[in-house]
Amino acid sequence: MKVVILGSGNVGTHLGRAFIAGGNDVLQVYSRRMESATKLAGELGCAFTTRTDSLNTAADVYVIAVTDDAIADLAARFPLKEKLLVHTSGTTPMDVLQTGSSRIGVFYPLQTFSKEVPVSFRNIPVCLEAAAGSDMQQLEILARSLTGKVYRIDSTDRQKLHVAAVFACNFVNHMYAVAADILEEQGLPFDLLRPLIEETARKVMKGEPDDMQTGPARRKNQKVLDKHSELLAENPEYRSLYVTISKSILKKYHA
Amino acid sequence: MKVVILGSGNVGTHLGRAFIAGGNDVLQVYSRRMESATKLAGELGCAFTTRTDSLNTAADVYVIAVTDDAIADLAARFPLKEKLLVHTSGTTPMDVLQTGSSRIGVFYPLQTFSKEVPVSFRNIPVCLEAAAGSDMQQLEILARSLTGKVYRIDSTDRQKLHVAAVFACNFVNHMYAVAADILEEQGLPFDLLRPLIEETARKVMKGEPDDMQTGPARRKNQKVLDKHSELLAENPEYRSLYVTISKSILKKYHA
The missing domain is CATH 3.40.50.720 (NAD(P)-binding Rossmann-like Domain)
Structure with a gap:
């Protein structure tokens, strides 16, 4: 054409x-x-x-x-x-x-x-x-x-799809960026996380994200959640992100 | 051994x-x-x-x-x-x-x-x-x-690494899960997002996440951000996540 x-x-x-x-x-x-x-x-x-x-x-x-x-x-x-x-x-x-x-x-x-x-x-x-x-x-x-x-x-569905895509792409990349910042502060290479990032994406290529959720919030391990929040004390911005997203996971799987 | x-x-x-x-x-x-x-x-x-x-x-x-x-x-x-x-x-x-x-x-x-x-x-x-x-x-x-x-x-670095891994893996998967929920409400298949998820991960295999950030918050497009927040009105939980993470992106790239 x-x-x-x-x-x-x-x-x-x-x-x-x-x-x-x-x-x-x-x-x-x-x-x-x-x-x-x-x-x-x-x-x-x-x-x-x-x-x-x-x-x-x-x-x-x-x-x-x-x-x-x-x-x-x-x-x-x-x-x-x-x-x-x-x-x-x-x-x-x-x-x-x-x-x-x-x-x-x-x-x-x-x-x-x-x-x-x-x-x-x-x-x-x-x-x-x-x-x-x-x-x-x-x-x-x-x-x-x-x-x-x-x-x-149609336009209505496409708008919702776009919101979903912001979560699945833009927000995901921001999580990568926050992780990279935390490592950089500690002098650790981002390379440490690349295999984990690849595997996390790979797991939802066939499976459903709900079935693949892991981590302290999924396990409702409050001690680890508190420890992590404490470790982020010097970065209130990322600490607040950590707490907000963990609460959202707790709510989804343990409400 | x-x-x-x-x-x-x-x-x-x-x-x-x-x-x-x-x-x-x-x-x-x-x-x-x-x-x-x-x-x-x-x-x-x-x-x-x-x-x-x-x-x-x-x-x-x-x-x-x-x-x-x-x-x-x-x-x-x-x-x-x-x-x-x-x-x-x-x-x-x-x-x-x-x-x-x-x-x-x-x-x-x-x-x-x-x-x-x-x-x-x-x-x-x-x-x-x-x-x-x-x-x-x-x-x-x-x-x-x-x-x-x-x-x-050592133990100190490993603890920070673990926090970073929670962002790069557990929180990333939660973003996938939220996206899947938004699509499901609309009757749209999660398959729509899988190529995007794959590409988003692939881009940081060589590149740095900061360089790969895209989306309305990265472009500081307030109209789209407001529209998306409005589209999530029926789900206050996900709306609040959307607003919080968008603010964090705005702060990182437009502060």
Whole structure:
């Protein structure tokens, strides 16, 4: 399919690469900032523009990949009212695109993108929504060129899914970061924890997280919980996190 | 080496299997409860006892693998005052073993053990401590029969390491569990999140967690944070977790 990407951040970059890898044509990249427009266009080997009134009109799908706050604004300036316009956000409802086109949808890849870390799309769920059935079929063709995991998910479900993803990804990474800080204060290498982190993720690839919970709060071992809270005395921020999350585990398994 | 295992829980079970896989002799399993003693002894193909005064006296190392609260008690009843006695706990200081033997140490495998989930020890860090240099050498031989990752870590460092491990493993799994609950309420499959979970762990196998942090709190996107908090209105417990952890991320990257 022929695609134009609006936005040149993490999501736009990774999607652009994946569209091309999936055999699609990326006709053009749009970004307000010349520097990022040319950079991504250079990488993808396509044209670029910094003006919405210069958008290539030949694409099948126009993919907005900008921050949530900027989606509505960009949609309002989108000039091709009969073209399929989608955004890639977990949180933003589909209908903010209504000012942009009569044909709207959502193309939400459920993954964490860091610009420098290459990602294979083969295993990434892509969640689709479209106002019209024929547009859904278009989006499904595009999604299946990237991945075997294509889901139809409406705006309400997608918002909840995004909240869940914040827990499973962003908050998880913060736990890693806190652990790294605690080790660093002690002069211990983060490498000590990497096998544990890998195994903790591996265990829920087949199993359910509830069945895999271990640790002092799961065992309701108050002595260890108190000891750990004491060990974090010099860091009230992390101590408070420790206590709050432990209470949540106690509540889930021992209420 | 010749080993006796005192305790038949998750850690005792996994260590017993790993000792044998590493070419060691497990001479005997001790457990207060006949049923678990015979079960683990049957699996390991060794003798068992439920009485500390019937412990096999021919082992090189006696490994206590019971809950933290029970270690001191069991050590006090350990009758072989000249034998190397170690525990496997992250939190308990080495010196609680002093009532048991004049030769004491710690053999702490840094991993999460669920009884039904097989674990390869090859990649697991084992953290060692010993009161005497000659006993440290013995423990190093035993540890190296299981893994290439052997660390000398004293009781103070080990306690901090254990706190860090609670964040990196137990709290991480709780984040998975909360995410699974949110999806389940919405009738969405947990499978949607598994590729994201895998990738989130994979990214810190080489990188530092701080560099990999993504999400609304990292981007200081208050609108999305408010929206998510609103979406969790029906679950005050998870809403409060969401707000607390988001604040911690904001503080770390935007203070």
